[in-house]
Amino acid sequence: MEFFVKTKTIKLHSHLDKYLIADDDRETVRQSRNGSSIRAKWTVEIAEDVVNNNNHRVRLKSCHGKYLTATETPFLLGMTGNRVLQTNFEPGLEWKFDWEPVRDGFQVRLRSWCGKYLRANGGTPPWRNSVTHDDPSSSATQDWVLWEVRSVELKEEAVESVVSPFAYFDSEAVSPMSVFSTESLPSLPRNFKTPGMDFFYHAKAVRLRGHHVKYLMAEDDEESVTQNRNGSSKNARWTLEYVPHNNNIIRLKSCYGKYLTASNHPFLLGMTGHKVLQTLPHTLDSSVEWEPIKDGTHVKLRTCHGNFLRANGGLPPWRNSITHDIPHRTATQDWVLWDVDVVEINVNSPIQELPSAPPLPEHDSNGFQSSVPSSPVGHDKSPSFFRQQPNDLKADTLPKMEGRTIYYHVAEESGEVSDEGMPRYSIIYNGNGVEELTHKFEEETGLEGIIVCSQSPLNGKLYPLRLQLPPHNVTMNVVLVLPFSKVAIDFEARGLL
Template sequence: MEHFNKTKAVKLRSHLGKYLVADDDHHKIRQSKNGSTRKAIWLVEHVKGKNHHVRLRNSNGRYLTATDAPFLLGVTGNKVVQGSLEEGWDGKLEWEPITEGFHVRLRSWCGKYLRGNGGTLPWRNSITHDDPYSSVTHDWILWGVEPLEFPEKLLSLPETHFSSEEPGSPTSLSSLSRSTSSDSVFRSGMEFFHRAKVVRLRSHHDKYLQADDDEESVTQDRNGSSRNSKWTVELIPEFDNLLRLKSCYGKYLTASNQPLLLGVTGRKVVQSVPRRLDSSVEWEPVREGAQVKLKTRYGNFLRANGGLPPWRNSVTHDIPHRTATQDWILWDVDVLEIHVVSPAPPPIPHSDSLDFDSSTPSAVSIKSTTFSRQESTDSYVGSPPKSEGRTIYYHVAEDNGDVDDENVQGYSLAFKGNGVEQLTRKFEEETGLEGIIVCTRSPLNGKLYPLRLQLPPNNVTMQVVLVLPSSKGQSSPCQMFFFLSIVLVLLPNFMNFTVFSEVK
């Protein structure tokens, strides 16, 4: 419930990285990758007499409503729609937030949970309330809560304002929702981490952020030359204003929900390796002159505490309420190592025929400029680190087979292995989609071709497109490959049946 107590409005992000949105038809609720729209804003209303229940009202003035009508006949899951008090929905408009780590579950009037569905149509992007019956779909009822500080300002803007701007621009919903407490334009601090591989963070007390030897605690120390004060920077492909910081023990700087001391503000900052890399390990640099503030996804700031023990040298995330502690959330960034941009790859020789069925690296490691920022990390200053698998960037084709991989930023997946079948299973677990075909794009005609056999070595960064067998359009080569595979499997059985019939 603490996610909704201190905010007037929120955006809800599902396990699939999509936002809960309300369509303009005043009825349908669905998921969308576009969180920079008024449709993704939900105003929080607390229910009188029920301290642990809220109503979520959209820009149409209607509420998130859990009905008792089945989404599809014969299967579990009931519809979630837009309702109103005048229509007599009563308690079906109310939801009980239940904290689970850094996410929440929203329990409906009948004890079921708001669920963002994945998989194939008609499940894809749908919203139901249901109980998760398998471990694969357990995370589908978990929601990330992104508070909005100026909901009235955002709702007063016309919808064309949101749709005409790129997410992350200074006046888009994404940046306004993460703005500071002043009305000034959002100021990104990502430039302090431009091309940075390893950094040190120096606090207002002239001490360095340090990962303790117990591999769990985070404190301050004046010794900035030790390896404990070095933090590796990881950029997040899905966002252009968020990053992760990894300690020398391979654990992430994490904003926990545990209080440092009972009865006082400020929650612990620790080292951890969560089962999934969620918002607890994501930090947003906000520029403040020549320094930065590191903001959590829930509006708190990384704070270096002073004073007497046990406050002295401790590190928490909090919002400073006094003038004397305002500077405790300011950090100087010392860049110790940088990434070196890789040289441009040699041009691909022109050939009248190109075999996309082979498993050679040239057939599957085609790179576009979409991920040039991430791929610039392929070359490092000093000796390269030990290979622990590969990073695979991917897009998911739409239902009609279209893939906007030039304008839309994709996702990334860490994968160890060389088999296409193993990679396909990994993608199915990651996305919740079933029966996908992993494809790569031809540099000559732009068409998609399925991957086969083995993948290139682990040091080769890959870009692929996930296509469903039912997709149409430019993904037709993948669809053709799927049906040919079925024919090749069934053909021997068909021939044996024919011979048997003739003998008989």
């Protein structure tokens, strides 16, 4: 509730870098990149039960004077997700207009009356830019229900009224690089420490090893950040700083005395992902702050805007690059996971007085005999601060992926496949059945009921896959068709389904 109780007007910013918009038809709600429009502004009203301390809910009123409403109408028949509209307030049906904020790190989820969450949908039409209330059904859609709350009243009110760690001035001149210093962030209780901080407990310097068995490196140009297998280099060493007044945020300083920084510069124009740099800003703002999030025996490093430090794979220019981004596909979920190797202990750690974290389950325990807590690592890692992992791994020691590579595109509503300027997505699949492959794609894309098709090289027409797939040594190209598209209806009419 701290995101809403001290501000009158807000903007809600989704994981797709778009804003919640109240359309001019005074009914539809959708997403748009035009955050400067008055339609992106929502007036906050505290629900009556909140004033009586019986509940914690808010109501959001659009610029048209209507309320954000969670309806019972399906967005598409036979699909999960119900419509979210702007409607007039109806006494006696207050529950339709109430949203319960659930904090998730620097972001918030808005829970509707039926326990579902306000969701910003991606993908192809009709899902693209739509807003529903739904449960994230797969790991690929977990971030679709996360929103940033941005205040738009700071140019009229004093800075001390800031209640959001990512509040922006209502001005295009202010960049995400210069939000606010740490002192303006809402601080957690002194005795509170999240499990993610266990990876850095008593650490003075660390190495970060990504999913591709490469280390986070500060390049010699004192600006770039990349990946490299040479973990013994001084460039792989990052000195830890703990942020005052917040026990769950860290800064990482390179061997050149510069900070690991989440910039607002796109890595490639038109693509998701922003550059991660080494910088030395005059004021240590939120761009140099990272929140450790525990994920099993690994850690994810989250920015104040909800992106994660990501070690990219693939072909150049992605290979060995580092960005901050949100993994939208299952194939890239592990790219934001890091192993932490502590290379120097800080005996006088500023967080050593905090209570110890709850004991890890037996299968996560390191079994250390030392009384000094350490960075959680898997059983295949060395159980010591002082023994380092091999830096140069031979290619034949790396795990080999089994199965065929399948490249895919998602067809438009009309059935056209436009791959010009679009990234080429792929998955690794080791089965032979079309049905199993379809389930794999549904998990990968977050879409349901899709039809896996092949495209004729002669006339470009699409045909549903029916038979078993070719042998594993054959690379495939397929097209995914949405269930309610024109081409799917045509398939059914021709008896191809």
